[in-house]
Amino acid sequence: MPCPECRAQTGSDHRYCAYCGFPLRPEVLASDHHLPPGEAACERWQKVAARYPDRPEAHYNLGLAHYHLGHIDDAIAALERAVAIEDALPHAHFQLAVSYYRRGRLDDCAASCRRALQHQPGSVPATYRLALSLFHLGELDEALEHFREVVAADPGYVIAHYHMGVLYERLGKVDEAIDAFTHVADGNPDDAAAHYHLGVNYKHKGLDDLAIGEFAHVLKLDPSDRAAEQELRLLER
Numbered sequence: 001m002p003c004p005e006c007r008a009q010t011g012s013d014h015r016y017c018a019y020c021g022f023p024l025r026p027e028v029l030a031s032d033h034h035l036p037p038g039e040a041a042c043e044r045w046q047k048v049a050a051r052y053p054d055r056p057e058a059h060y061n062l063g064l065a066h067y068h069l070g071h072i073d074d075a076i077a078a079l080e081r082a083v084a085i086e087d088a089l090p091h092a093h094f095q096l097a098v099s100y101y102r103r104g105r106l107d108d109c110a111a112s113c114r115r116a117l118q119h120q121p122g123s124v125p126a127t128y129r130l131a132l133s134l135f136h137l138g139e140l141d142e143a144l145e146h147f148r149e150v151v152a153a154d155p156g157y158v159i160a161h162y163h164m165g166v167l168y169e170r171l172g173k174v175d176e177a178i179d180a181f182t183h184v185a186d187g188n189p190d191d192a193a194a195h196y197h198l199g200v201n202y203k204h205k206g207l208d209d210l211a212i213g214e215f216a217h218v219l220k221l222d223p224s225d226r227a228a229e230q231e232l233r234l235l236e237r
Contacts, residue, residue: 041065042074049078056086060095067099075099083115090120097129109133124154132163140167158187165197177201192221196228208235 045062052058063078079096083089097112113130117123131146144167150160165180178201184194199214212235218228 039069042069042071054085056082056089056092059085060089060092063092063095063099067095072099072102076103087115088119090116090123090126093119094123094126094129097126097133101129101133106133106137110137122153124150124157127153128157128160131160135163135167140171143167144171155183156187158184161187162191162194165194169197169201174201174204178205190221192218192225192228195221196225199228199231203231203235211235 042062042065045058045065049055049058049062059078059082063075063082066072066075066078076096076099079092079099082092083096086092093112093116097109097116100106100109100112110130110133113126113133116126117130120126127146128150131143131150134140134143134146144164147160147164147167150157151164154160161180161183165177165184168174168177168180178198181194181197181201184191185198188194195214195218199211199218202208202211202214212232215228215232215235218225219232222228
């Protein structure tokens with residue numbers, strides 16, 4: 001049989017063209033590991049998607065190729081096509097959510113995360129991205145609920161603890177904020193931002209000695225941090 005890409009004659013039992021590597025059977029698209037790097041990937045998947053326009057995997061892989069090159073709008077178009085063909089693709093919904101997030105389309109990001117979770121309940125990355133988008137949309141109570149789900153499922157998801165801490169701080173829940181930022185600092189002792197927030201929340205509790213220690217630690221990590229320097233100066237008067 002001739003390859004649809006290079007027209008070379010290939011055995012009828014072959015999964016890929018022996019000459020150019022083009023997938024000869026649509027069922028191999030989901031597990032295709034013959035992806036070339038960079039711009040070649042986009043060219044390859046554009047041809048595959050044109051050959052198999054009704055195969056969501058082709059459009060999904062084209063979307064990924066565009067995303068990794070920073071072609072976010074093209075990635076969104078390809079991924080939207082993939083989920084339009086087949087909605088039950090949690091990985092495509094999630095990648096679409098990430099792409100929407102890169103464009104600041106937070107409502108669309110949250111909606112895509114919900115679709116991903118509908119088809120893959122309990123997905124930690126999708127739950128985290130949903131929480132993050134809701135956080136930026138000002139839906140703080142629901143965001144907090146989903147951040148809690150993330151850290152319950154994966155206590156080592158340090159970035160989720162950080163955002164929880166910021167959220168608790170905004171809500172005035174000082175003890176909870178301290179717990180969250182302590183978790184971050186324990187997991188990443190060189191995280192100056194976590195130590196700064198610890199200092200702020202210790203100050204709110206009137207624990208000035210602990211606050212001084214945290215702000216001093218921030219300046220040890222980042223001597224150019226003017227906010228920590230100012231806080232420290234005020235506390236040491």
